Amino acid sequence: MKRSVCILTCILLLLCVVLSVVACDREEPDRLVIYNWADYIFSEKLDEFKQYYKDLTGNSIEITYVTFDTNETMLTRLTQGDSRVDVVCPSEYAIQRLIESNMLVPLHYFDEELYVESFSEGVKALYEHNSDNIEQGIIDKVGDPETFGNLTIAETGETVSMVDYFVPYMYGTLGILYNKYDFIDMGIYDTEIMNKANWGIFFNDDGEGNILHEDLTGYILMKDSIRDSYAATIFYLKQRGMLDGLRNEDGVLYTDLSASQLINAVDDQLLKIVRETLVEQKKELFGYEVDFGKDDMLQGNALVDLAWSGDALFAVEESWDSTIVNEDGTKGDYRLAYYVPHGAGNVWFDGWVVPKTYNPDHMDAIKIFINWLNKPEIAAQNLLEIGYTSAVSPKALQDSDEAMQILMEAYDYDFDDEDDYDAFVREFFEFVDEDGESLDEIGQCNWRYPFMTALNEPNPDSPYDRSIGTLGVMRDFGENNKKVVTAWNYARSAGVNALPLLGWTALAVVISVGVLFAVIGVRRWKSHTVKIKS
Numbered sequence: 001m002k003r004s005v006c007i008l009t010c011i012l013l014l015l016c017v018v019l020s021v022v023a024c025d026r027e028e029p030d031r032l033v034i035y036n037w038a039d040y041i042f043s044e045k046l047d048e049f050k051q052y053y054k055d056l057t058g059n060s061i062e063i064t065y066v067t068f069d070t071n072e073t074m075l076t077r078l079t080q081g082d083s084r085v086d087v088v089c090p091s092e093y094a095i096q097r098l099i100e101s102n103m104l105v106p107l108h109y110f111d112e113e114l115y116v117e118s119f120s121e122g123v124k125a126l127y128e129h130n131s132d133n134i135e136q137g138i139i140d141k142v143g144d145p146e147t148f149g150n151l152t153i154a155e156t157g158e159t160v161s162m163v164d165y166f167v168p169y170m171y172g173t174l175g176i177l178y179n180k181y182d183f184i185d186m187g188i189y190d191t192e193i194m195n196k197a198n199w200g201i202f203f204n205d206d207g208e209g210n211i212l213h214e215d216l217t218g219y220i221l222m223k224d225s226i227r228d229s230y231a232a233t234i235f236y237l238k239q240r241g242m243l244d245g246l247r248n249e250d251g252v253l254y255t256d257l258s259a260s261q262l263i264n265a266v267d268d269q270l271l272k273i274v275r276e277t278l279v280e281q282k283k284e285l286f287g288y289e290v291d292f293g294k295d296d297m298l299q300g301n302a303l304v305d306l307a308w309s310g311d312a313l314f315a316v317e318e319s320w321d322s323t324i325v326n327e328d329g330t331k332g333d334y335r336l337a338y339y340v341p342h343g344a345g346n347v348w349f350d351g352w353v354v355p356k357t358y359n360p361d362h363m364d365a366i367k368i369f370i371n372w373l374n375k376p377e378i379a380a381q382n383l384l385e386i387g388y389t390s391a392v393s394p395k396a397l398q399d400s401d402e403a404m405q406i407l408m409e410a411y412d413y414d415f416d417d418e419d420d421y422d423a424f425v426r427e428f429f430e431f432v433d434e435d436g437e438s439l440d441e442i443g444q445c446n447w448r449y450p451f452m453t454a455l456n457e458p459n460p461d462s463p464y465d466r467s468i469g470t471l472g473v474m475r476d477f478g479e480n481n482k483k484v485v486t487a488w489n490y491a492r493s494a495g496v497n498a499l500p501l502l503g504w505t506a507l508a509v510v511i512s513v514g515v516l517f518a519v520i521g522v523r524r525w526k527s528h529t530v531k532i533k534s
Contacts, residue, residue: 027059029059029060029061030053030057030059030060030362030364030365031061031361031365032062032063032086032362032365032369033063033064033084033085033087033359033362034063034066034085034086034087034369035066035067035068035083035085035087035088036065036066036067036088036089037067037089037350038067038068038069039386040067040089040170040350040386041385041386042378042381042382042385042386043065045378045381045382046063046065049061049063049369050063052372053369053372055126056123056368057122058122061365066085071090071091071093071094074090074094075090075094075098078098078103078355078357079101079103081357083357084357084358085355085357085358086354086358086359086362086365087352087353087358087369087370088352088353088354089169089350089352090350090351090353091349091350092142092148092348092349092350092351092473092474092475093474093476093477095148095165095166095353096148096151096162096475096476097476097478098353098355099151099153099160100151100152100153100476100478101154101155102153102154102155102356103355103356104165104353104356105165105354105356106164106165107164107165107166107167107353107354107370108164109131109167109370109371110131110134110139115129115367115371116129116367118363118367119364119367123368127368127371129371130371130372130374131374132396133374133375133376133379133393133396134167134168134391134393135168135171135392135393135394135451136393137451138349138391138451139163141347141349141468142161142162142163142168142349142473144260146258146260146261147473148161148162148163148473148475149162149163165353166351166352166353167352167353167370167391168349168350168351168391169350169351169352169390169391170310170349170350170382170383170386170388170389170390171388171389172309172347172388172389173308173309173340173345173346173347173450173471174228174231174232174306174307174308174309174340174345174347175309175312175338175340175345175443175447176202176304176306176307176338176340176341177304177305177306177307177312177315177337177338178201178303178304178305178336178338179297179300179303179304179335180333180334181324181335182215182303183303186213186215186216188213191441191442193206193212194339194442195341195342195442195464197212198235198236198342198343199232199235199239199341200212200236200240201304202220202236202304202306203236203277203280204216204217204220204284205236205240207239207240215303216303216304217283217284218284218285218286219286219301219302219303220286220302220304221285221286221287221288221289221293221304221305221306222281222287222289222306223289223293223306224288224289224290225290226485226487227474228306228308228346229278229306229488230263230484230488231263231346231472231474232306233274233281234262234270234274235259235262235263235341235343235345236277237274238254238255238262238343238344239341239344242273243255243270246269246270248267248269248270249267258469259344259345259346259471259472260474261472262344262472263346263472263474264474264475264477266477266480266483266484268483271484271487272487275488275490275491278491278492279490279494282491282494286301286302288492293305293306293307293311294307294311294312294315294318297315297319297336298315298319298336307338308348309338309340309388309389309448310387310388311387312338312447313387313388313448315336316334316336316337317334319334319335319336320332320334321334337440338447339440339442339443340443340445340447340466340471342443342464342466343470344470344472345466345472346471346472346473347468347471347472348473348474349391349473351391352373354366374391376396376397376399376403377400377402379391379392379396379397380397380400380403380406380407381406384407384410389449394429394452397429398425398429401415404421407424408420408421428448429446429448429449429452431445431448431449431453431455432453438453443466444464444466445466450468451468456468
């Protein structure tokens, strides 16, 4: 008996040793936790990244992909410290807030030596750094001291630049999405008329304080966002001369401020003017929207929408109408169009950052993932999927046959046909026709790539200057955020009569109480009913 127990014990010990050896030989995969906007990546390519990562490092990787719907949601989760994520993709003002709160790890993506110093020699031998693919205009704009070049970390007092902390991903503009053919019917689809109205279109103002057209009343959409609506209103006030002679708290004329400086000015005087203007605007509005403006425009519920360029691109492409007969007899045109008003506008950026809550063991995977996104062929598929403009430059895309083939096939161009190739480059990147004329008849600009087109060169003598210098970047409102939100809430709710709402609420309560008593009465009646047996 003792001998049997001894043999069984030896067998169990041997089995444990074998299992331990097997467990040691089974390599644990590397891991990466990504926190991103919903529908903000070509998700099918994540499997391709896993293979790329394995080819580069020799290790497999598991990805946890989590999404958020607003910057505020993301900021709340990160600041509460209950989210262990490795890499996040916020908007520029949210990145600013995170940097100033000392919550981000510097990446130094544009210093290759620093970026790859932790990689093994084997990985370095196969790795190709893609920072040169990034549009330089974005880096220059973000690094400008007027925007995010001089940020102070509150905890340490250190002055830093956002460029050292983030890697650009997508960007776009804020502008006017409008129904071209309704504007034609109203007689206002005209370069002079619309460029005179400019941002005033959202206020049904022809640029001189007159109604642009009575048929626009009740068909104008604004963003349900204080930042975007604030910027559009500020630009309108400046172009209409309503800020002439007024000075900020430092004694500087508002009209002497750049686009970036102006949309980041939130002193009490300016807030009061914006609030009153937004309240007055409400009589012209169809409503406020965030996600459904493009659908309302396509369905004809609205004729004008304050839109982000990516949403506008989607709406314009969906608005193709093959029944429209053009002047040359051909059929088909887009019913919707988009342009960025001249003189002043807003350009925004989203980018990848690493919060201090990241797992240090995942840093190499983080860096490889971010760099992989800047491969031209990956950027091409992402911009097609998302609709916004990739931070990978037009030149980098055009220098990649794989990227160009992906883009051209998506738009039914033949990559191997020289004429098709030239036509695609003109129309997609330069936004001009074969005669070099802008495809944006009203705006005369390239709203997909505002940094590159020749038509965007600075021209101070032109009343329609749309150079990149006229586009401002919004910063975080910081300690002024509360009063800005208060002003916005006042403007949003002004004119809303609470009495009808209270009346309907009271009626609902009465009905609910009546139903409750009726149910109780029926139950009591049933409990006291005598059942008679037959």
